[in-house]
Amino acid sequence: MNRRQKKRFLPLSLLLFVLAFGGGIFWQYWHYTRAPLGAQGGPSPEDQFEIIEYQIQAGETLAQIAQRFSVSLELLVASNELFLEDLKELEPGKTLRLFKNGVLHRVKAGQTLTDIAKTYGVSLQEIITVNNLDARKYIYPGEELLIPSASEAPAWRRFQLAGGRSAFLSWPLHGPLTSGFGPRRHPITGERHFHEGIDLEVPEGTEVYAARSGRVLFAGQRGGYGLSVVLQHDHGYRTIYAHLSEIFVYRGQFIEGGQRLALSGNTGNSTGPHLHFEILHYGKPLNPLALLPPL
Numbered sequence: 001m002n003r004r005q006k007k008r009f010l011p012l013s014l015l016l017f018v019l020a021f022g023g024g025i026f027w028q029y030w031h032y033t034r035a036p037l038g039a040q041g042g043p044s045p046e047d048q049f050e051i052i053e054y055q056i057q058a059g060e061t062l063a064q065i066a067q068r069f070s071v072s073l074e075l076l077v078a079s080n081e082l083f084l085e086d087l088k089e090l091e092p093g094k095t096l097r098l099f100k101n102g103v104l105h106r107v108k109a110g111q112t113l114t115d116i117a118k119t120y121g122v123s124l125q126e127i128i129t130v131n132n133l134d135a136r137k138y139i140y141p142g143e144e145l146l147i148p149s150a151s152e153a154p155a156w157r158r159f160q161l162a163g164g165r166s167a168f169l170s171w172p173l174h175g176p177l178t179s180g181f182g183p184r185r186h187p188i189t190g191e192r193h194f195h196e197g198i199d200l201e202v203p204e205g206t207e208v209y210a211a212r213s214g215r216v217l218f219a220g221q222r223g224g225y226g227l228s229v230v231l232q233h234d235h236g237y238r239t240i241y242a243h244l245s246e247i248f249v250y251r252g253q254f255i256e257g258g259q260r261l262a263l264s265g266n267t268g269n270s271t272g273p274h275l276h277f278e279i280l281h282y283g284k285p286l287n288p289l290a291l292l293p294p295l
Contacts, residue, residue, distance in 0.1 A: 049130060049146055051099055058092040069098055074153040079104040081155035087164040102148040108213060108254070109141040115254035121151035157209060158258030167293040169211045170257060172241055172277050173264070174295070175202035181287040187271045196285035197240065197278035204245055204273040206264040211239050211279075211292075213257045216249050225276065226268025229261050240278035243270045 052069060066073045077084065080096050097104055105116060113133070117124040128134060130146050139145070162170035179187075179199035186193050214233035222228040225242035229249060232238055245265025249255060266273045279286045 049099070049101065049148070051097055051104065051146075054096050054098060056090050056092050056094050056096060060090060060092075062087055062090065065096065069100065071098055071100055072153075074156040075099075075103050075150060077159060078150070078153040078155040081159075082106060084159070085166045087159055099146055102146060103150040103153065105145045105147050107139050107141055107143045107145060110215060111139075111141075111254045113139060116145065116147065118253070119152065119154060119256050119259055120147045122147060122149055152259070154209075154256040154258035154260075156258070158256075161209060161258065162293045163295050165293060169237075169239070169279070169288075169291050169293075170209075171292055171295070172208050172211050172239075172261075173200060173202060173206055173275060175200035175206070175275070177201075177289075178274060181285075181289065188269055197242075197276050198288050200275045200277065202264050202273065202275060204263075204265050206275070207260055208241050208244065208262045208264055208275060210255045210257050210259050210261055211277075212237070214239075214255060216251050216253045216255060219247050219249055219251050222268070224269035226270060227262070227265060228268075231255060231261075236282040238278075238280040240276070240280070242276035242278075243268050243274060 054065065054069070056065070062076060063073055066076045069076075076096070076098060077087065079099055083094060083096070085091075102122075103120060105120070107116070113124055113127055117127055126148055127145065130148050133139070158170045159165070161172070161174070177198060178201045179195060181195060181198055183192060184195045185191070208229075210231060212231070212233045214231040214237075216229065217232045217238065218228065218230040220227065222230075222242070225240070227244040227247055228240060228242040229244065229247060230238060230240050241261060243265055244262040244267060246263040247261070249261050255261065264273060264275045270276075277288055279288045279291055
């Protein structure tokens, strides 16, 4: 190879080297900027919906456990409502289940995905997608569903309305008792009659919550009861919430205990803002004070 050929060869080889080196850099840039987040070492979709099991240690509180796993206390309680008896006294050795990005929900008999979406304030499609339910026609009682980004936690509120303990029925709200169950003189007619519930004095617009999970049997105007909601529960129980100012549920909807039903008011035969609350067992009125937890 003469000197002139060498001069021609060197620039050409240099050009090929530059093209190869530059192409390699471009390929790496394209690969890492277009690759999925999980491929770069970030959280994978599976990690986002990881369920954590944790065994309670002696002396621990729910607040400490929630802080340990960076979850809200409300959502921690909602995910474990079936296994908690008292929010202040935990049983060592019992296993809690946590879903960092929402709530673990166990389906109840007769409950639909639409009911569940309304309970937690999330979109129906989001529940379907996260739980891979696109090809499913039914959900089943006892089945566990992930509810991502839940904005409501009725189970937490139910525990608060029951004094921090598990109870068959919780209070629909907190307020002074102004009229008890039994014979009394009617505040409007002045005649003696039997008061089939209790009256709780609260300002108009106070939130009213379901005393137990169940289905809405009635929601609307009901004579002297004014705007009212009637819930049908298991074991033959019904609860009635009367003299409301606004209703947020509809007939046929499945409601969780602690879920918001309405706002208190002064509708129907009422002498002032309050909530009238009744408990029926197979149609027979029962004294709510005998069934509600002490506060």
